[in-house]
Amino acid sequence: MANIAAQRIKREFKEVIKSEEVAKCAIKVELVNDSFTELKGEIAGPPDTPYEGGNFVLEIKVPETYPFNPPKVRFITKIWHPNISSVTGAICLDILKDQWAAAMTLRTVLLSLQALLSAAEPDDPQDAVVAKQYKEQPEMFRQTAKHWTSVYAGGPAKMSDLDDKIRRLTDMGIEEHNARVALSSYNWDLERATEQLFMTVMAKN
Amino acid sequence: MGFEVHRFQGEVDEELLCPICSGVLEEPVQVSDVLQAQLCEHAFCRACINEWINRQPTCPVDRAPITSAQLRPVPRILRNLLARLCIGCDNTIYGCQVVVKLDCLVAHLDECEYNPKRPMPCEQGCGLIIPKDELNGHHCIRELRSLIQSQQQKLTDVKRELGEQQFQINEQKREIHLLKDFMRAMRVSNPAMRAIADQMERDEVVRWSATLPRARVTRWGGMISTPDELLQVKTMIKRTLSEYNCPPHVIDELMENCHERKWPPGLNSLETRQSSRRQYENYICKRVPGKQAVLVLHCDNTHMPEDMMVEPGLVMIFAHGIE
Numbered sequence: 001m002a003n004i005a006a007q008r009i010k011r012e013f014k015e016v017i018k019s020e021e022v023a024k025c026a027i028k029v030e031l032v033n034d035s036f037t038e039l040k041g042e043i044a045g046p047p048d049t050p051y052e053g054g055n056f057v058l059e060i061k062v063p064e065t066y067p068f069n070p071p072k073v074r075f076i077t078k079i080w081h082p083n084i085s086s087v088t089g090a091i092c093l094d095i096l097k098d099q100w101a102a103a104m105t106l107r108t109v110l111l112s113l114q115a116l117l118s119a120a121e122p123d124d125p126q127d128a129v130v131a132k133q134y135k136e137q138p139e140m141f142r143q144t145a146k147h148w149t150s151v152y153a154g155g156p157a158k159m160s161d162l163d164d165k166i167r168r169l170t171d172m173g174i175e176e177h178n179a180r181v182a183l184s185s186y187n188w189d190l191e192r193a194t195e196q197l198f199m200t201v202m203a204k205n
Numbered sequence: 206m207g208f209e210v211h212r213f214q215g216e217v218d219e220e221l222l223c224p225i226c227s228g229v230l231e232e233p234v235q236v237s238d239v240l241q242a243q244l245c246e247h248a249f250c251r252a253c254i255n256e257w258i259n260r261q262p263t264c265p266v267d268r269a270p271i272t273s274a275q276l277r278p279v280p281r282i283l284r285n286l287l288a289r290l291c292i293g294c295d296n297t298i299y300g301c302q303v304v305v306k307l308d309c310l311v312a313h314l315d316e317c318e319y320n321p322k323r324p325m326p327c328e329q330g331c332g333l334i335i336p337k338d339e340l341n342g343h344h345c346i347r348e349l350r351s352l353i354q355s356q357q358q359k360l361t362d363v364k365r366e367l368g369e370q371q372f373q374i375n376e377q378k379r380e381i382h383l384l385k386d387f388m389r390a391m392r393v394s395n396p397a398m399r400a401i402a403d404q405m406e407r408d409e410v411v412r413w414s415a416t417l418p419r420a421r422v423t424r425w426g427g428m429i430s431t432p433d434e435l436l437q438v439k440t441m442i443k444r445t446l447s448e449y450n451c452p453p454h455v456i457d458e459l460m461e462n463c464h465e466r467k468w469p470p471g472l473n474s475l476e477t478r479q480s481s482r483r484q485y486e487n488y489i490c491k492r493v494p495g496k497q498a499v500l501v502l503h504c505d506n507t508h509m510p511e512d513m514m515v516e517p518g519l520v521m522i523f524a525h526g527i528e
């Protein structure tokens with residue numbers, strides 16, 4: 001790894017550790033290997049959002065050319081958000097692409113991602129299905145995002161009606177996550193979700 | 206890339222760090238316009254910001270548009286702050302304990318005994334200068350043999366190149382010959398052409414004369430008017446003129462005009478010289494570098510009476526007294 005990248009990451013790592021956000025448990029960062037090429041980040045879901053109470057784990061890969069190029073970041077924790085792929089965790093955020101600036105740090109990246117959870121940008125989506133729901137059925141979106149936070153990020157909310165619908169599908173032999181994705185994508189319409197699931201199964205056979 | 210912070214004694218102020226590499230600023234620059242007004246107050250290592258601008262022409266901190274032409278060294282006060290920081294030697298890991306002011310680091314590195322790459326002369330006989338850390342595995346004969354080999358290779362290359370150039374020169378010589386013949390024929394057959402050619406030759410002499418330094422003759426009495434015995438001196442003067450780009454079409458004539466029998470009436474005998482001696486000071490003379498001789502060119506001396514000048518000029522050789 002280029003000297004400059006390692007020097008930067010070491011320093012930024014310390015910066016995050018010492019930051020007041022860490023003290024407030026809002027962000028966290030850990031080393032994955034000794035060479036500072038990969039780190040594990042964690043951000044707390046911001047208050048007054050469907051992500052409140054959840055902890056979201058991020059994969060952070062530091063390129064050889066850092067800080068002249070941005071780090072490659074994606075969500076490991078599954079999340080329901082217009083700018084984050086519900087499938088891969090890929091993030092659509094300008095500072096991780098063409099708006100990156102060499103003076104930005106791990107801390108600014110983590111805080112920007114936290115801000116993204118507070119204020120989505122549905123007009124620049126990474127996940128079209130989520131973005132559509134966000135715009136057309138905001139309450140449905142809130143419920144879904146909250147549900148995902150509770151299931152995958154350790155959020156507090158228990159939503160028994162949604163859990164029931166999922167159980168109906170898992171009873172039919174559908175894998176739980178697939179059931180959740182289908183229901184989330186069809187605004188928790190059990191019939192349409194079932195239809196879609198079995199259509200795919202048939203297509204596969 | 207800047208200096209790593211942990212190499213410094215005591216705390217280093219945040220202001221002195223490069224926002225790109227996070228090290229202490231090395232060759233710091235700032236963005237300002239020609240009037241030296243700061244466009245943004247951010248300072249970076251020169252290497253760091255250049256690398257960034259190559260990718261994106263914006264300030265890495267505030268994203269204001271910037272160009273590499275706007276980069277200027279930071280104000281002296283900041284440079285002084287940097288110069289005063291105390292830094293550990295680059296060779297700390299090899300055992301050097303030295304801590305110097307940042308502005309003395311380069312000087313120390315040149316003489317640091319712990320520098321594994323410090324150039325050392327081999328004392329086993331070959332006398333080659335080699336990096337200290339290679340002294341151990343060094344073997345004089347092997348080293349010299351590879352040196353000979355590489356030089357032989359170079360020699361072969363040079364010889365081949367020389368042959369090629371010789372060939373080209375011969376080609377060109379032949380062409381020049383042809384051209385000269387052609388020009389001579391043109392001159393003879395066409396009077397207008399002759400006039401043009403003569404003018405070109407005269408202009409060339411004027412241009413050449415302008416490149417020569419003025420000479421001052423302090424003792425006109427030292428003039429040698431019949432240098433028949435001075436064959437060697439004349440050869441030397443001619444060579445010097447040629448080295449100093451004397452136009453080839455006048456060089457022989459000038460050299461012939463170093464004898465009183467070729468001089469104008471006002472100079473060509475002892476008697477006439479005595480009567481025109483007071484006019485000598487009016488001559489504009491040019492130096493023949495390194496020689497006790499001066500050039501009196503016609504083009505420089507149009508103010509002189511006709512019986513004191515000849516075309517294209519004359520050479521005066523002296524026993525002494527030229528400055």
Ligand SMILES: [Zn+2]
Nearest residue numbers: 245247264267
């Ligand atoms: Zn700036």
Ligand SMILES: [Zn+2]
Nearest residue numbers: 223226250253
């Ligand atoms: Zn730098």
Ligand SMILES: [Zn+2]
Nearest residue numbers: 294301303317
């Ligand atoms: Zn040293």
Ligand SMILES: [Zn+2]
Nearest residue numbers: 327329331345
């Ligand atoms: Zn030797």
